[in-house]
Amino acid sequence: MPATIRRLAVAVALACTPALALAQAPAKGRTMQQVIEASTPADWRALDPQDTLYLDLAGGRVVIELAPGYAPLHAANLRTMAHEHYFDGLAILRVQDNFVTQWGDPDAEDKDKARAFGKASRTLAPEFERAIAKDLPFTRLPDGDVYASEVGFSDGMPVARDPRAGKTWLAHCYGMVGAGRDNGVDTGSGAELYVVIGQEPRQLDRNIALVGRVVQGMELLASLPRGTGALGFYEKPEQRMSIRSVRLAADVPEAERTPLELLRTDTPTFSALVESRRNRRDDWYKVPAGKIGLCNVPLPVRKPATPAH
Amino acid sequence: MPATIRRLAVAVALACTPALALAQAPAKGRTMQQVIEASTPADWRALDPQDTLYLDLAGGRVVIELAPGYAPLHAANLRTMAHEHYFDGLAILRVQDNFVTQWGDPDAEDKDKARAFGKASRTLAPEFERAIAKDLPFTRLPDGDVYASEVGFSDGMPVARDPRAGKTWLAHCYGMVGAGRDNGVDTGSGAELYVVIGQEPRQLDRNIALVGRVVQGMELLASLPRGTGALGFYEKPEQRMSIRSVRLAADVPEAERTPLELLRTDTPTFSALVESRRNRRDDWYKVPAGKIGLCNVPLPVRKPATPAH
Numbered sequence: 001m002p003a004t005i006r007r008l009a010v011a012v013a014l015a016c017t018p019a020l021a022l023a024q025a026p027a028k029g030r031t032m033q034q035v036i037e038a039s040t041p042a043d044w045r046a047l048d049p050q051d052t053l054y055l056d057l058a059g060g061r062v063v064i065e066l067a068p069g070y071a072p073l074h075a076a077n078l079r080t081m082a083h084e085h086y087f088d089g090l091a092i093l094r095v096q097d098n099f100v101t102q103w104g105d106p107d108a109e110d111k112d113k114a115r116a117f118g119k120a121s122r123t124l125a126p127e128f129e130r131a132i133a134k135d136l137p138f139t140r141l142p143d144g145d146v147y148a149s150e151v152g153f154s155d156g157m158p159v160a161r162d163p164r165a166g167k168t169w170l171a172h173c174y175g176m177v178g179a180g181r182d183n184g185v186d187t188g189s190g191a192e193l194y195v196v197i198g199q200e201p202r203q204l205d206r207n208i209a210l211v212g213r214v215v216q217g218m219e220l221l222a223s224l225p226r227g228t229g230a231l232g233f234y235e236k237p238e239q240r241m242s243i244r245s246v247r248l249a250a251d252v253p254e255a256e257r258t259p260l261e262l263l264r265t266d267t268p269t270f271s272a273l274v275e276s277r278r279n280r281r282d283d284w285y286k287v288p289a290g291k292i293g294l295c296n297v298p299l300p301v302r303k304p305a306t307p308a309h
Numbered sequence: 310m311p312a313t314i315r316r317l318a319v320a321v322a323l324a325c326t327p328a329l330a331l332a333q334a335p336a337k338g339r340t341m342q343q344v345i346e347a348s349t350p351a352d353w354r355a356l357d358p359q360d361t362l363y364l365d366l367a368g369g370r371v372v373i374e375l376a377p378g379y380a381p382l383h384a385a386n387l388r389t390m391a392h393e394h395y396f397d398g399l400a401i402l403r404v405q406d407n408f409v410t411q412w413g414d415p416d417a418e419d420k421d422k423a424r425a426f427g428k429a430s431r432t433l434a435p436e437f438e439r440a441i442a443k444d445l446p447f448t449r450l451p452d453g454d455v456y457a458s459e460v461g462f463s464d465g466m467p468v469a470r471d472p473r474a475g476k477t478w479l480a481h482c483y484g485m486v487g488a489g490r491d492n493g494v495d496t497g498s499g500a501e502l503y504v505v506i507g508q509e510p511r512q513l514d515r516n517i518a519l520v521g522r523v524v525q526g527m528e529l530l531a532s533l534p535r536g537t538g539a540l541g542f543y544e545k546p547e548q549r550m551s552i553r554s555v556r557l558a559a560d561v562p563e564a565e566r567t568p569l570e571l572l573r574t575d576t577p578t579f580s581a582l583v584e585s586r587r588n589r590r591d592d593w594y595k596v597p598a599g600k601i602g603l604c605n606v607p608l609p610v611r612k613p614a615t616p617a618h
Contacts, residue, residue: 183592293455
């Protein structure tokens with residue numbers, strides 16, 4: 001809320017009955033903070049080291065959760081590339097305001113200089129959408145969407161659905177990571193990745209493979225200087241921030257991992273969180289929206305209370 | 310489109326009839342670039358110097374268009390503050406990732422140090438919404454909205470409407486500028502301003518006065534380091550970027566102005582532009598969205614072909 005922090009009200013307007021006042025406000029009257037404080041360990045899940053990439057930059061670490069349920073080929077290729085240190089010493093190539101930050105091999109087009117792919121594939125079949133399946137989690141949001149007939153969350157990822165076509169796909173929300181491609185649908189590999197840093201570019205949905213989501217460190221990718229070339233590409237090599245390394249968490253010694261827990265998106269606690277954001281309850285808000293868009297739902301992340309194993 | 314620029318296709322798939330092929334593709338088949346190239350001078354309007362603020366930072370100039378049709382009291386107060394050089398030497402106080410960049414007086418709460426308001430008001434009546442009126446332009450978008458029953462553009466500003474209540478309001482899209490307030494609805498003045506730098510925070514709509522829109526220089530405000538304090542406030546004074554000056558364009562000698570033209574939002578050309586973004590026609594896109602959200606519509610800005618005046 002855009003008031004100064006000095007003046008920020010901390011009072012919380014609880015729309016609860018007297019009998020409940022000392023225990024817990026009903027779900028409809030709770031703030032997000034109250035929902036999180038009332039959560040139990042079962043409401044959280046640890047990041048799976050096999051599905052976690054660390055993008056280490058001079059400024060710190062970006063933690064990316066892969067979405068193998070939606071992009072299994074890309075996830076597998078990225079695990080291979082990380083294992084082979086494909087990205088180490090490559091660079092951030094492009095930052096286009098209100099769109100994407102993109103990184104990869106500056107010499108990708110130069111046969112003599114291009115980074116070797118090793119055991120990784122140079123191209124992959126498109127993974128722009130997949131079939132809806134019974135074993136695929138889906139927590140539907142109640143307020144609709146401009147672009148798709150249904151939207152919600154699946155294993156912590158924002159997704160859209162077309163039940164008539166039997167298809168579902170990851171949605172381009174802030175922080176989502178995708179695999180750049182050329183004009184051919186099968187020209188992507190994960191060797192060039194982008195992350196959304198602005199308003200949801202949902203027109204990209206079903207046109208390109210999203211591979212996961214940044215769960216920590218977005219500010220490192222979103223606050224970079226914008227490139228001044230076409231599409232936000234940096235015009236001079238020295239403007240590009242270097243990538244120290246990209247590693248699969250499973251390949252990193254446990255002491256060097258970043259243990260994180262994410263709020264599950266298939267629980268009553270998550271539904272209560274969504275409701276807390278549809279109708280803000282703190283004193284600052286005068287007209288609760290009563291609605292929420294897919295990309296406006298926050299996905300809480302925390303350090304584990306106890307060290308991870 | 311997240312492909313490298315080196316590989317970026319420039320071919321345009323025109324869905325036009327042979328008879329039209331050499332003249333002009335029909336509106337449904339044109340790209341945004343083609344729509345803009347086919348525009349006439351009447352499709353553009355110059356910024357009014359009385360409604361234009363220049364926020365000058367070390368990195369360059371941010372140009373803000375005020376929206377006096379929706380926030381006349383705030384626009385008038387900001388003109389007064391700019392005229393009196395209220396903002397000169399103040400600072401950017403807060404950058405919260407995927408939310409807002411905010412600037413104003415770091416000493417606002419310190420009676421001894423706070424910047425004097427001069428003839429400007431310290432507080433203003435809320436201007437969170439206004440009555441729908443016949444003389445208020447409104448170009449409605451065809452694809453709906455999660456938060457409001459109608460959305461579209463009014464004099465270049467993204468707006469939402471509730472026809473049953475007879476109300477309309479500016480919408481919190483990327484680049485929109487608002488006036489911070491405390492918990493009381495009448496506690497804002499324009500002395501503390503914020504700009505949206507992420508996913509549309511539409512829950513703020515009707516809760517705070519939007520006063521205008523950044524039409525040039527957003528990258529200067531969106532690429533700042535995020536503050537590490539609560540709500541993204543900078544924790545140390547030396548982290549804050551200083552504001553060189555804020556001026557009303559009308560107060561600036563013509564030679565020092567930044568002449569810009571904006572595409573009008575009440576013309577067939579604008580409708581064609583919206584259509585060109587609902588259904589992308591270049592070869593890269595395989596599945597045109599067929600829809601567009603309010604905050605996804607680009608609002609073209611250009612330097613005038615001939616010098617202003």
